[in-house]
Amino acid sequence: MAKTVNRSVWAAPYAIFLLLFVALPLVMVLLYAFQDKSGSITFANFVKFFNTPEDVHTFLYSIEIAVITTVLCLVLGYPAAWIMSNSSLNRSSITVVLFILPMWINMLIRTLATVALFDFLRAPLGEGALIFGMVYNFLPFMIYPIYNTLNKMDKSYTEAAQDLGASPRHVFAKVVLPLSMPGVASGILMVFMPTISTFAVAELLTMNRIKLFGTTIQENINSGMWNYGAALALIMLLIIGITTVFSGGDKDIEENGGLI
């Protein structure tokens, strides 16, 4: 028999993939962000950002939209997830599939359909349409991780709480809600991360009237401002990184049954 192949060989394609499509682009973003056109090291790109009120404003506005979207998704998504996980209220798994179903359709197509819907209803496109579209697009990403944690939660906890004198309201507030926090954190990340960087959705739903930070980055890169664009992308990455830390970190979520 031929000598056995070292098992780590199987990891090689993944390693190459990660290197080419994750690590290398990140390093390049980092390098470009701290270089000027001639290639020398500089902080000029960041100074430029803070000296361009329009870009700072777009940045803050993007965060605001992302926060509003995330909060709305949470407010709408938590009760939905709770109802779906509650076997006395929801006896079929079809409901779950229905909530996840929109994810089967391409986001751009869904957004175009939303535009058509607004036209049909003669509703104006703009900020309202933008938030509606974002919530519609990202709601499943909030529902699913919360549903997952609630569904996996040991029913004996709620029984124990009832047994100790907790009314249904107290059971929810003192046991179910705190124990579902990993799912909530996971959902917040899943919604906040894509909403802050999205641009196509915003362009379509506001007829290019409202600009989000993703669009700013895209415009700069399209017009050849690679270094400035990279700096902006890095700033956005930083914000996403901070949210990740605040939502409990990956480890905690993994351990407690969140989505990622």
Place this chain on the structure above:
Amino acid sequence: MAKDYIIDIQHLSKSFGDKKVLDDINFYIRRGEFITLLGPSGCGKTTLLRQIAGFIAPDEGKILLEGKDISGIPPYERPLNTVFQRYALFPHLDVYDNIAFGLKLQKVPPKEIEVRVKKMLKMVSMTDYEDRSVDSLSGGQQQRVAIARALVNYPKVLLLDEPLAALDLKMRKDMQLELKEIHRKMGITFIYVTHDQEEALTLSDTIVVMNEGKIQQIGTPMDIYNEPVNCFVADFIGESNILKGRMIRDRRVAFIKHEFDCVDEGFGEDVPVDVVVRPEDIYFTKDPAKCQFKATVNSCIFKGVHYEMWVDTDTGYELMIQDYDPYEVGTEVMLYIDPDDIQVMHKERTRNVLEATVVDSNHVSMLGAEWECEVPEDASAGDVFTAEIPFEKVDLLDHQEDGKLSGEVHFLLYKGDHYHLTILTDEGDRLWVDTNDIWDKGDLVGIDIPPEGIKLIRK
């Protein structure tokens, strides 16, 4: 109505789908009693406990707590607390907050909560563990916290659902003693659910033996052990020799083809009975005058405190004997049994009795199949008869497809020279079978009955 009944259960029934889990349960619990619901898994004991706790509503019947029906009251308003099988401690709270959970809901002042929680921690020997997260505790420690969390509310009744099942043997023994001590100190009524007969005998004031949704026997551990009312109880509690016998007259019974004096009366004369003799109640003797029967030792195993021996009697029966002194395999021994130690029980049945419908001049339909047998000449198709089938006339086959019917071995008893099996057919009917072949519980079998085994009697 007696004042000292804290719980009175009347005609309680519950079905899940078609399956009757509890069937007309009636019993009462005295204040301060340690009562154990004992039975194999699936006997309905946990369902009964969950109904008392309020997690399952009964289909029929009442649960009275101090004379008041609590059937409609939700669990959080019942003055009862439960220790769950897998503890169910809240992982997001530390030990102190877990125990204080119930008191905080009752809006007990924080000062008093602290006093009571500390007192409970001391009672379960967990002082200084207040700030620990529950994940960092061992199984035994988690169990103590679970007990403290329930008892700190001073419930009228504490319900315990197999609380020691997840612990290893040594820890289980220690916790049994501690539980008994806690029960004595607190004076609260304990309802304990277990499938472990030894645990039940050790802990309880009263044992309720359950099987298949019905109460088999209620009594003190001594009563249950020494005077089992049927084969199920005798077999389930401790080791026993269960044998076919015949009551000759009052105080005289025959089994293993010998006659013995006993203390039982009122069975009638020449009545078939079942006899239970515990293995420690068969004595060896060197005195021929005392000897009631002879036997040959065929195996001898050291069990720690005693030796467990199997002997073949001179009449061809196998008996289990436990004694402190071993006898070598092959030795011929003289044995006797004290009249006091022979427990005589009514036979639950002496043959299978079924309903059969005539199909034609030599076939009947019963148990969902057609059988060849002798049909009386004056009977016509459609007539309904009672069919009697002796236990030993039912054949069991290795392959399900070889039989007219298929079924599963549901329960088995060794009766000294043969096995007595309860077979549950696929249609849900029961057949009782005597056989010399060895089967295990859960074996799938084919069932056949030869024509001469079916005797039709006009209704």
